[in-house]
Amino acid sequence: MKILAPHLEYEHPERFQPGSLDVFVLDGPCMNPIACYLFLYRSGNDGWTPSDVFISQRYGGQVDFLFNVAIPNNGWFGYNNCFPPPPPPNAASLAVK
Template identity: 45%
Template sequence: MKPLFFLLFLAFVLSSSSSSSQARSVIPRRPQPLSSIKINTTLNQGTCSFSVSVRTSCSSIRYTRDRISLSFGDAYGNQVYAPRLDSPGSKTFEQCSTDTFQISGPCTYQICYLYLYRTGNDGWLPYDVTVSGYNTKAVTFYYNVLIPKDIWYGFNYCYGTRAASSAMK
C-alpha cells in the first residue's frame, strides 16, 4: 500500500511541476516589438526617482551614435518615459560598459514592462536593463539582441491587467 501511495504522490508532483513549467513558457524570454505606444509626457513630471542601469553587450559595436529612448511602467498605467538616454560625445553605451541614469517620473508600483527605442544607423546591442525605485524591487530585463531601428522593443510582464496594455496603446 505504501509503494502505491508513494507512486501516486510522485505522479502528482511531476504533473504539477510540468504544468507550472508550461505556465512559465508563456512569458516571452526574448524582447518583442511593440507596434504602438502612447507616451504620456504630462505624467512624467513625477515625484519619484528611478535608477536605470543599462549594460551594453560585449558583442555590441565599440560605441554607438544611435539615439536611445526608454519607457517603463507598472500594471496600473503609471508610465515613466526618458526621451533620450544617450548624450552625444559622452561615450554612453560603449561596448562592455554599464551606464546608470537617474530618471524622474510618476511614482509606480512594481515595474512590469520596459521598452527601448533606437534611432540611428550604428546598431546597438544592450545586454540588460535594470530599474529600481522607491516603491519597487529592482527588476532586470534581459535583451542581448540587437534593438531594431525605429520601433519600441522590449518586454511586458503585466499579464492579466488591462491597465498596462492600455497604457502601452
C-alpha cells in the same frame, strides 16, 4: 506608469558603448509600484544592442529585463511582464455598449 525619455543627453562620450554601464536616476510617483514593462526605442544605424536593464526602487525591490538582442532601427523592442497586462490605449472604444 509611463516614463518617456525622448532624448538622453550624451554627457560622457563612452555612454552606450560596448561594455559600458549607464545609470539613469528616475524619481517620482510613477516609480511606485515598480515597473513591470519596459520598451526601448533605437534611432540610428549604429547597431546598438542593449545588454540588460535593471530597475531598482529606492527602498528595495528590483526588476530585471534581459535584452541581449539587436533593436531594429527606428523601432521599439521590449517586454511586458505585467499581470494582468495594462489595457490597450483604445480600450474605451473596444468596450461593449
